[in-house]
Amino acid sequence: MLEQDSKLIIADALGSARNRIESHNRIAVSISGGSDSDTVLDIIKKCKTEKDIFFINFNTGLEYQATKDHLKYLENKYKIKIETIRPEKPVPLCVKQYGEPFLNKRASEMIMRLQRHNFTWEDKSFEELYKQYPNCKSALRWWCNCYDSYSLNISNNKFLKEFLIEYPPEFQISNLCCHYAKKVVAAEFNKSHNIDLVVNGIRKAEGGIRSVSYKSCFTPAKDKKKCDVYRPIFWFTDDIKRQYELENNIVHSKCYTEYGLKRTGCTGCPYGKNFEFELMVLQKYEPKLYKAAANVFKNSYEYTRQYRKYVKLKNNNGNVQLSLF
Ligand code: SF4
Missing domain, CATH: 3.40.50.620 (HUPs)
Known part of the structure; x- marks a missing residue:
């Protein structure tokens, strides 16, 4: 320009x-x-x-x-x-009451809705699933890629559906x-x-x-x-x-000029693409906050790491065998 x-x-x-x-x-x-x-x-x-x-x-x-x-x-x-x-x-407190944010707002909200209906993470058609879970329409549409806009569907996150089917979350996820x-x-x-x-x-x-x-x-x-x-x-x-x-x-704040972060906001939010780097920064500069974030988002960090590993292996056509938690 x-x-x-x-x-x-x-x-x-x-x-x-x-x-x-x-x-x-x-x-x-x-x-x-x-x-x-x-x-x-x-x-x-x-x-x-x-x-x-x-x-x-x-x-x-x-x-x-x-x-x-x-x-x-x-x-x-x-x-x-x-x-x-x-x-x-x-x-x-929100995390304790409703669940941990995972990956991004959209995925967290949809997974939360599915979890509320005790969804069993099956790869069936929308019609079949809607009969099984009649009060969960919007999340099922996400799960079955029924939205016209690509960004509203689960396929917007590569291999997420496959991952959730193979390794369903064993902790509460929420965007709340x-x-x-x-x-x-x-x-x-x-x-x-x-x-x-x-x-x-x-x-x-x-x-x-x-x-x-x-x-x-x-x-x-x-x-x-x-x-x-x-x-x-x-x-x-x-x-x-x-x-x-x-x-x-x-x-700008020291978060940028000294810590080298590219974004600020809630410390260590699991939505951050670079949350691993953020955790390293926290450990070095704000160790008390590091302990807090590592504790509050413990499951989400671990699950995200496993998901990222899964995507990498899938991309390389490798056999995926993860040991979760
Ligand atoms: S930005 Fe803050 S409030 Fe929003 S999901 Fe992340 S941790 Fe939660």
Whole structure:
């Protein structure tokens, strides 16, 4: 992309941020302490508005000390107060009550639904299985690859179906920690503070189900009870983001600059493709958190390792004989 194009996209983002802020009254800006939220915060502060803006951070109960330190740095740099919102159920408690996240949101949710119906992980047609499990339609459609969109089917994760059939999970899997530690608290905050615009740092270029679910940087509220959602850096590629950071002297948390992480968020989340690296980093820099994550997500880490081994062997046409746990 030409530098000129990047400049236009950045100028566009700044202009549209100003317009979005000025056309709303009570705005909640989500500050995770990650690199995307650093850029969003800088853009919002450049809007120099008189509107009520709440800067909020959702502490899920598994946060890096480096993230907490960075939030303090941001408060000092921009002279703002970042309100920490604690969940009713932090991640370790959610995991204990509902199960561990495994692989990604979609797979965790569908496996959770199947487990609730005591599914026996069989390779049968949708019609046959639907007769056996009549209250589990959407998860069975995932299992049988019935969705039109490839990303909604189990085949989106190579050999996952074969793996689950050969090695069914012997622990509870669930996507509910995100729901209880993030979604519910965010909805409660928006309601109690009469928020009409939520601002977050989702970018199209980050990929994954989070970004592909959106078509543009703005989503109007579906009804009066919901808020509009605005994503100022939705169109920023990695290069544009880097350019913005350089031009605006953006400093990221130690998670990036010292630990070498590519993402932040809940410590050691098993959804992370590089969770093994993250665990090494944790052991070195934040050993207490390492112990916590290793304990909370123990089964999921082990199961993911076995799944990855399985995929590798299958890819090499090898005989797969794993000893699980
Ligand atoms: S990011 Fe991972 S650990 Fe954190 S709430 Fe979501 S699934 Fe759970």
